[in-house]
Amino acid sequence: MCSFILYSGIIILKGKLKPELYKHFLLLVFATRFLISSETCYKYNSKASELLKQFVNDYGSLYGHHYISYNVHILIHLPMFALLYGLFNNFSSFRYQNYLQYIKKSLKSEKYPLQEVYNRKTEKQQLLISKFNVNLNYSILCNEIDNQSYSPFICVSGKL
Numbered sequence: 799m800c801s802f803i804l805y806s807g808i809i810i811l812k813g814k815l816k817p818e819l820y821k822h823f824l825l826l827v828f829a830t831r832f833l834i835s836s837e838t839c840y841k842y843n844s845k846a847s848e849l850l851k852q853f854v855n856d857y858g859s860l861y862g863h864h865y866i867s868y869n870v871h872i873l874i875h876l877p878m879f880a881l882l883y884g885l886f887n888n889f890s891s892f893r894y895q896n897y898l899q900y901i902k903k904s905l906k907s908e909k910y911p912l913q914e915v916y917n918r919k920t921e922k923q924q925l926l927i928s929k930f931n932v933n934l935n936y937s938i939l940c941n942e943i944d945n946q947s948y949s950p951f952i953c954v955s956g957k958l
Contacts, residue, residue, distance in 0.1 A: 803830050822860055825853040826873070833876060834886045847877040 808827060811820055829849035832842040832887065850873045858866050862930075904918040905911055 800830075803827055804834070819860060821851065822856055825849045825856075829853065829873075829876075830886075833880045836885060839880050839885050843877045843881055846880070847874075850874055850876060 803826060814850045829846040833844040854870055854874050857870055866924060901915055905914050
């Protein structure tokens with residue numbers, strides 16, 4: 799989705815949307831572009847905030863007020879988060895989207911997807927160990943499986 803907003807959407811939607819809808823989409827595009835660039839994240843933060851407020855304000859009249867959801871409203875707060883945490887890549891899921899695509903493609907059956915993801919990750923680690931003679935630590939998931947405690951808490955440090 800982020801590549802659509804940042805790059806291809808401008809080209810794909812031009813001429814296919816009504817002009818007012820296309821201009822509305824551009825508000826989101828330019829605000830997002832301001833907030834992902836290290837050169838513009840702080841310099842044009844207030845402009846990105848204005849664009850996103852305008853985007854959310856116009857959303858109801860263009861698409862219907864019943865379509866305004868939390869996901870639309872939260873856009874107003876993105877410039878503030880950018881000031882607090884830096885570029886989108888520091889606090890968003892942008893960088894994980896490609897990896898999720900890799901995980902999805904690595905699944906071969908619908909049965910037991912978590913176990914299969916774990917097995918693919920372990921296989922990849924073993925391949926790296928054998929190919930490059932690298933010693934990788936097993937993931938936290940492995941530590942939790944090997945340790946027979948059934949704690950409901952997530953292991954963050956690798957130790958239970």
